[in-house]
Structures are given as C-alpha cells and as structure tokens.
Amino acid sequence: MVRMPGAQWRPVVNVHPDGVRERRGLVLHVQDDTGSPYGWFDNPASQASSDFWVRRDGHVEQYCDTGTDYAWAQGAGNPYYASVETEGHPDTALTAAQVEAVAHIYAWGHSVFGWPLAVVDSTTEHGFTYHGVGGRAWGNHPGCPGALRRAQRPAVIARAAEILGGGAGGASVSLAHVVDAARRDPAAGQGHTTHRAEVLVVERALRAEGLLAAAWVDGSFGTRTVTAYAALQRRYGYSGAAADGIPGRDSLTRLGRAHGFEVTA
Template identity: 55%
Template sequence: MPDLWLPGAEIHDLGDHAPTDQQYPPKAIAHITWDRDATAAAPQDWVPYEDLVSYFTGSGAGDAPHLVWDPFSGRTTQLFPADSRSKSLLSPAESPTRTNRAGRVVIQIEAVFFPYCRYQGRVYPRLLDTPCAGWGRIHTWIASLGVPDVWPMGRPTDFSGHRDESVWETRGGWYAHAHVPFNDHTDPGSWPDLAAASGTPAPPPPGDATPARYQVSINGLPYGYGAQGYQVTAVGQALVSRGFGSHYHSGPGPTWTDADTENYADYQGSLGYSGQAADGVPGEGSLNRLLGYLPGQRSVSVAHVVSAARTDPGAEQGHRTYGSEVAIVEQALVDEGLLEQRWVDGSFGSRTVAAYAAWQRRCGYQAGAADGIPGQASLHRLGAARGFTVTD
C-alpha cells in the first residue's frame, strides 16, 4: 500500500480530511506560491519557506495544498494525507467536478517561488532555474500513488492558461494550475522534468548496490548523504550504541557518509521496515525511536536546559526533559573538550552536569557558582563560542 505521507516530509496535519471522488483518474497539480510580483527589471527577495508554512497552517489553511516545497533546500511540509483532498483550487458551484477532489488522488504541490525572486544574491526567472532540490523524492512518491508521468494538457512552459473540461475529467497525470477548469491562475510557468526527476536524486530502487544518496529534512535539519551538523553525529553515536555501527571505518562524525546510510538501513531493518522504507535515509518516526527526540535548529532556552539539569540526573537512566536542546549544549561541551562524544544523547545526566561545571570553572566561576546547572551568562558564552543562540 502506498505511503500516505511523503517520506522525510515535515508533517503539519491540518485535520479536516475529506475523501476524493474515485470515479476520476489520479492527478497531481503543480502550483507556485507567487507571493510577490517581481520583474526582470525589479527582482524581489524570496519569501522564506517558513513564512509560507506558517501561512498555510494559520490564516491560509483554507487554501492549503498537500505539500509546501522549498526548491532551494528540498525541505517539504505535508498538510494533508494523500487520500484526502486539499484546498488550493477554486471549486465553484458551476464546475461539473469538485476540482480539489476530482481524482482517485489529487495531490497538490505549492513550490515556494515567484518569477524573478532573488535568493542568496542570485535572481531566478523560472522555477526550473532553481536547484529543484528534493524534486526526485516528491516525484517518486507521487508516482507511487498511481499518478502517471504525463501532462494531458502539455508541460507548462509559460504563464498562459489552457483548460479543457473533458481532458480534466477523463485523463490522469500532471496538471498545471493553469490547466484546471473554472480556475483563473496561470501558474506555475515551468516545472521539473517528470522523466528525469531533476534536483536531488530519488532513492535507488530495491536491490541497487549503491547506497541511497539523497537528503531529507526533519524538524528543519538535513539527513542523508552529504548532510552536515551536530544531528549527524548524534545519529551516528546512537547507532553505534544500539549495535548498528559495523559499516564505520572511522567516526561517526558530523558529515553523513555512505557508512551512515548503511548503518541506518540496518537499524531500519531491525524495526521491521523493508524496501525503500529501509534505504538508510531517516524518517521522522525511526529517528525519534533512535534518539528519543528530534534534533532541532541550534537554539537553546536557558529555562529549558536548567529544568533538564535539575530533572534528568535523578530520573531513570536516559531521561530527556528537553532532549533536542540539551543535545546542542552537550555537543558544544564536546567541542570544548569537556565531554566525550558518546554522551551526546539529549539527557542532561550526571556526566553532562560535571562537564558543564568544568565549563563554568573555565568561565571563572568557583564553588557553588560552578555546580553544573547552567546560568544565563555561562550559557550565552558557550553559545557564542560554539554557534548556537540562547533565549530566556
């Protein structure tokens, strides 16, 4: 049975699920958010992906698609399961079909893009000019839902509309928003190739000897071949501690290699996953089971880590009060040479307390002021030294 949730997507389930109209063939609808009007002569800064996710999970929920896709980083948020309709199309009473439901599936993708957006100093006239990162993964998933690799009204190459009710009702495949009857939008203007899934490559088919070499984003952090960061080290250390480190010849370290993929595949297999679900690239569920938390962006609350430092040592072994934030502090202590890498586990236990006390002494605190319970000043100094932000 196909997965109703895109593997590796950030899930923000809006609820309000509703079935599609099964008498129509399966479809996927291509959109761009088109949130600013820019021109070649007057480009404008790209609107951040997080802003669009906030919009569609807030005031814009009534227009929400299935997927919000960042074509620059590959990050993708899913708002409805594949067997539910989403809400990005107009569906007026005079339409012969309920356009948001007119298919066995009607998957709608909003690429966070507008023509002539400026991203990191470069201007992108078309969606197709972006890296289209993550497109292979999205395409593979939608194909698994039975959507054929055809454009019944032609692959979009400009911003002109072309609508045919008969084709819409009788042919499955990919449609531009510009193709949907009783709608007036003319996006997306261009779209990645269905045959050669541009951007980040899709996972290899089962039996391929090459480890999967694509990335996913979970809770805002990358995983998979080439990903870098403290979260990669945390995964590697956890795999080793669980007995899934046989493919490492050195490390684990902060850069995701084929060895990480192979070890993670072994771990997924131990959970009962198979096929593409055990290709060695994490999903949110398996990652949470491995670590006990989901690593997040490098921001730490003083109140949270103080609570963890007071709670975790007296709780059962491995208890995690604020695991993702504690892991950031622990990695910083490792980088300062005060804690062994294997204790980066998200639990502010006695070893972390002792390491933090050593940091406090390094900052000049003595006696009771170096008790291993983080204070605002010492935590700010650690964050400044190791690149994470600190909030109250």
C-alpha cells in the first residue's frame, strides 16, 4: 500500500489495479467544480478518478494506491503519471493552501518514487506536467488546469524543494536523541529542551502533517508533541503501547522521508 501521510484515504472503485508501468511524476488537473469528487470517482458509470484531490483550504484526499494502481484521470498517461485534481475552476488560481498541499504531495512523491523537482510540458518527460498538454490521447482537455494554475507549477516545485531540503535544513535527526527528549521533556519544566534542534525538525514535520499547532513548535518534546506523535503513530497503523508518542525507528524514518530529514542512530 502506497499512501501519503496526512492525506485522507478514500479508496474508489475506478482504478486499474497493479497497472502502473512507470513513475514519471505528477499531472496537475482542475476540477472545474467544488466539493469532494469522491462520489463521482466511486461510481463506475463516471469512468473517472484521480490519485489525489486538494480542496481550496488544502485538505487532501487520496483515492488509490499511488505508484501501484493507476487512476482514470488522463487517458494514455494514466500508467505513467500520478494525478492531482484541484478544487475550483480554470479561470481561478490555486489558493495558497492548495499550493502548499500540492507541494507536499510532490515532495512525498519525490521521496517515495523519485519524481524529479522539475516543471515539464510533456507527456513523456519526468516531472510536474499538466493535463492539457496530452491532447486527444489524454482525453482532449486543452483548458485543464487553466493558464493560471499551470503557471503556478514552478511555485509548487520550489516549495517542495524547501520541504525536502530547506524546510528541514537537509537535517539529520538522531533517534536516540529524539527518544531521550520525548522521555525527559514532558516531566521537566514548561519549555524545557533536551535536544532542541533535532526536536524542532520533528515538530515542524508534525506541524506540516496537521497534528501539532504552531504554538508548540518550540524544540521541547513536551506533552503536546508526545500527543501529536502518538496521533502520527496511529495514522501509520500502530496501536496500544506502539502508539505511545515515543518515536520508533520505523515511524520516524517514514516521517523523515515525507519531510526531508534523515534518521540516524
């Protein structure tokens, strides 16, 4: 199962199981409508779906196992590129929240599949392309996603690069240090820090996952951060003692892959 951390998982019937031939990158689409397309994508009569949908406020839904099963989004391009629908219309730009969300999708795809941080206007090159470029073979939608959204792809790629590198400073995080902080900081005084720089990297990633409020991104692995990390562990499928908010190697490594930091001993 290849699912993006932070996306709402809503599997649909309109997919081709085990159909992906190559993982070239991501195709930008516009919904030309509002509201979740889940019902439409889960209706066999529609013959339509996508890997992801991004609401105007940045909420992300994922409909298939990206990189394994392909969605029915861009005709002949389906076996080669993942797809992201964006709420709104071709004559409106992506919101700032949508740019941020699509950048996180792309950063995740770069980490998991190696999508290059490149804008391309192509049906064969690897990178971030758009629906209309595919012409008739891709369903004949020349106006998708519209000139405004098409022009925002460099901003998405730049933000993805920040998430992968600049956002975490190309950081490495010691598992032992983070675990030490998670065990010591909650019992210490308010704001106590044990390994502040490394904890900040983890907290920023938890913030990006929507699990930790900005006010608590302070370098202290206190009770709020423990609670946020426990929620992340549950999101990853852990339960009971394995979801106690103390980082383990697997969960921290998965978080690092999604947000551009390396986990060391």
